[in-house]
Amino acid sequence: MSAKIIIVTNQKGGCGKTTLAMNVAGVLGLNNKTLLIDGDPQGSASRWAASSSDEKPFPAAVMSLAAVNDKVNREIKKYIDDYEYIVVDCPPAIDNKFTSSALLIADLALVPIVPSPTDLWAAIGIQNLISNVSEINEKLQARLVANMCQTNASISKEALSLIEEFDFPKMTTDIYQRTAYRQSAALGGTVFDLDNQKAREEIKALVSEIIDALN
Structure with a gap:
């Protein structure tokens, strides 16, 4: 059985991309053989996993392929039979060849967005890239994930109407x-290591939606 490949991407930095990728990979890794590929030259995902203790290592394998760039699809293929899930944390730039290459073999692209008009406008570029790659990779699906939502504010009507203009749907689960x-980054783990019921429920629900989309 070959791995399902999940790409976490957005051209805009500051949307919580690595946090989402690490929590999704870590929770998948609790019950499935999972590999997290760090595609960001800043190496945030690699540093995150390195922060874990020897007694409780990060639940997924972590590997940096940031230097590979436009041939990363070939590198990922080498590991496809060894894992059940491969999660790729892409660099925050649309003109980056890494993202285009990774999307060529992806099953699902997750696009985390902060639900504000400026962040949604900035995500149009990634929508165009995903649409272009979809013509080559016909199995590719994409989903928006409302990320870093403010607890006291529902997604504004303006943001919701912009979300509806996207070619692909939004996950039902919002991440606050x-x-x-x-804290999960500082510990080198996931929110499942912490006593925060709401955060755990959010990630669990999102991972369930991801598995449903892949099946």
Whole structure:
């Protein structure tokens, strides 16, 4: 059985991409053989996993392929039979050849967006890239994930109407801005290592939606 490949991408930095990728990969890794590929030259995902203790290592294998760039699809293929899931944390730039290459073999692209008009306008470029790659990779699906939502504010009507203009749907689960996500990075784990029920429920629900989309 070959791995299902999940790409986490957005051209805009500051959308919580690595936090989402690490929590999704870590939770998948609790019950499935999972590989997280760090495609960001800053190496945030690799540093995150390295922060874990020897007694409790990060639940997924982590590997940096940031230097591979436009041939990353070939590198990922080498690991496809060894894992059940491969999650790729892409660099935050649309003109980056890494993302285009990774999308060529992806099953699902997750696009985390902060639900504000400026962030949604900035995500149009990634929509265009995914649409172009979809013509080559016909199995590719894409989903928006409302990320870093403010607890006291529902997604504004303006943001919701912009979301509806996208070619692909939004996941039902929204991820809120919680200290648990920052704490999970410091511990080198996931929100499942912390006593924050809401954060755990969010990630669990999102992972369930991801599995449903892949099946």
